[in-house]
Amino acid sequence: RWMAGSEGYSRTQSFGGEEENKAKDEFTHIAIVYKADGHITAYRNGKPYGKTYKSGSVDFSSGNYQVLFGMRHGTTAGSNLMLSGKIDRAQLYDKALTAEEIALSSSGNFVSEAELVARLRPEQKIVRESWKTEIAKIDKELSKMKKRKVYAVRPSKAPVTHLLVRGSPFELGDKVSAGGVQSVTGSTSSNFGLKADAPDAERRKKLATWISAPDNPLFARVIVNRLWHYHFGKGLVQTTNDLGFNGGTPSHPKLLDWLAAELKEQKWSLKSMHKIICNSATYRQSSQENPKALEKDSDNVLLWKRSISRLEAELIRDSILTVSGQLNKKMGGPGYRDFKMYNHKGSWVYDATDPEGAEFNRRSIYRTWARGNVHPLLAPLDCPDPSASAPVRSITTTPLGALSMMNTSFVLRMSRKFADRLKAEAGNDINAQVKRGFELAFMREPKEKEKKLIEDFVKQNGLTALCRVLLNSNEFIYLN
Numbered sequence: 001r002w003m004a005g006s007e008g009y010s011r012t013q014s015f016g017g018e019e020e021n022k023a024k025d026e027f028t029h030i031a032i033v034y035k036a037d038g039h040i041t042a043y044r045n046g047k048p049y050g051k052t053y054k055s056g057s058v059d060f061s062s063g064n065y066q067v068l069f070g071m072r073h074g075t076t077a078g079s080n081l082m083l084s085g086k087i088d089r090a091q092l093y094d095k096a097l098t099a100e101e102i103a104l105s106s107s108g109n110f111v112s113e114a115e116l117v118a119r120l121r122p123e124q125k126i127v128r129e130s131w132k133t134e135i136a137k138i139d140k141e142l143s144k145m146k147k148r149k150v151y152a153v154r155p156s157k158a159p160v161t162h163l164l165v166r167g168s169p170f171e172l173g174d175k176v177s178a179g180g181v182q183s184v185t186g187s188t189s190s191n192f193g194l195k196a197d198a199p200d201a202e203r204r205k206k207l208a209t210w211i212s213a214p215d216n217p218l219f220a221r222v223i224v225n226r227l228w229h230y231h232f233g234k235g236l237v238q239t240t241n242d243l244g245f246n247g248g249t250p251s252h253p254k255l256l257d258w259l260a261a262e263l264k265e266q267k268w269s270l271k272s273m274h275k276i277i278c279n280s281a282t283y284r285q286s287s288q289e290n291p292k293a294l295e296k297d298s299d300n301v302l303l304w305k306r307s308i309s310r311l312e313a314e315l316i317r318d319s320i321l322t323v324s325g326q327l328n329k330k331m332g333g334p335g336y337r338d339f340k341m342y343n344h345k346g347s348w349v350y351d352a353t354d355p356e357g358a359e360f361n362r363r364s365i366y367r368t369w370a371r372g373n374v375h376p377l378l379a380p381l382d383c384p385d386p387s388a389s390a391p392v393r394s395i396t397t398t399p400l401g402a403l404s405m406m407n408t409s410f411v412l413r414m415s416r417k418f419a420d421r422l423k424a425e426a427g428n429d430i431n432a433q434v435k436r437g438f439e440l441a442f443m444r445e446p447k448e449k450e451k452k453l454i455e456d457f458v459k460q461n462g463l464t465a466l467c468r469v470l471l472n473s474n475e476f477i478y479l480n
Helices: 099-105 115-116 123-145 200-212 219-232 253-263 270-280 292-297 311-322 399-407 409-426 430-441 447-459 463-472
Strands: 031-032 039-044 046-052 161-164 170-174 339-344 347-352
Touching: 031 099, 031 253, 046 409, 219 253, 219 270, 253 447, 399 409, 399 463, 409 430, 409 463, 430 447, 430 463, 447 463
Parallel strands: none
Antiparallel strands: 031 039, 039 046, 161 170, 339 347
């Protein structure tokens, strides 16, 4: 039987119509009318189907609802909820049709846009195309005039919080006011002095003031430790997420204190702290090995050299685009999507794709993330899951990561683009092509013993294969 569903079945009732036994052999016209007064009426092939019933009215906000055809009602758990069949045509109207209008719409005398255009005279088609062009221009201008949206907090009145007697939500104890963490000592009190029903805006302001108080012993240290971790791969305190009693001890406690004091002195300017760290002798060290130092400090805790680190997955992708000459340097604006999104049985599915074009060759920071989409190149290279935060990004060396760098369609395509760039910039001379390739990929010229090997390799396998080798080399992927 045909039924109308709405709002999670809240407005669903049976029309009490006859069982459907012809739809499997012939197309059947079904129309359902939702009137403003709550009455819902069904029609089959232009005639009333079952009985009209009344339910509550619902307001639908723009962009927040879907129209779904073919969901079964009353099926057993675990069975297929989707109706098997083919929809020939679906139409939505901006008003509740009358019985006469539905009868006319079911008659089969539907004229498509293509049929209408085919009947136009040549001069009418020219006018139509000019109007379409004009409409497209106007739509483009209107899209530029739309106000930019900014996501911000909407302060609201927070509910009163109570102590729960023995943890039971049914036994409420004393009221609890918002406050800081009492174990963080300092002259700034963890008691915010707020009422139990203080609005959200006041709570946030008090929390921000307490966190950034000059005498807060943790805030500045946590920030500079994260900055150090960003530049060196690990923090002065290696447990980046825990500087408390259960965390690690600082390898250089005086340096940690000095950086924290300097951050306050620089008026909390992160840019100034980045400059101080990057100009330091420690940061500017080479990665050359020192046998004596290696014997005493194999983990480089004392920072006697610059530790070799692999580029992040996003940087590897961006670097490949750069050396191949395909990086789109456009800044700002909407991001790009490298996945296909569709609805399957009421759930959204995200399938990874490898789209081509300049709009998809922007920096990875403009990539639109879909939590259900596993990128064939970025994921094997430890690109983190955006649905969960982590203090440290994992760096693993796996066969899957190596294979993705060798065989994904993106790497193969960029290898061809890289080869095209070398031919355009260095001509047909193999030595000149190899030299230019090393300059772009490694920022150096090839050594004498490399030249002969590479020349023979290019003659046997081609320039594109060499470009793929350069993109897969440790010297390209690792920061030395």
